[in-house]
Amino acid sequence: MLFMDIMTWDKKDDMELGKRYEEWKYPKGYNVIAEWSDLSSCRVFVVYELENAEAYMAATCPWRDIIKCETIPVMETQKAMEFFAKLV
Known part of the structure; x- marks a missing residue:
């Protein structure tokens, strides 16, 4: 099944978020299909499929x-x- 996460944060956390993201690896079983950054605000969209x-x-x-x-x-x-x- 597919999911989309909308992740938001406070601008004051930009530096911390960037530092963590440089080291970040998605875990096994969290299969990313697409990831987009909102260029106008502190928001990211991730579409993915989960194994568990x-x-x-x-x-x-x-x-x-x-x-x-x-x-x-x-x-x-x-x-x-x-x-x-099919439902109707």
């Missing part, structure tokens, strides 16, 4: 002190439309 809940925890827990993470289950729009068509 432990991978999610390993990816998000180290950032809890400086990042707010909103996790959203997502599906490609065409696939979602096909799925909804």
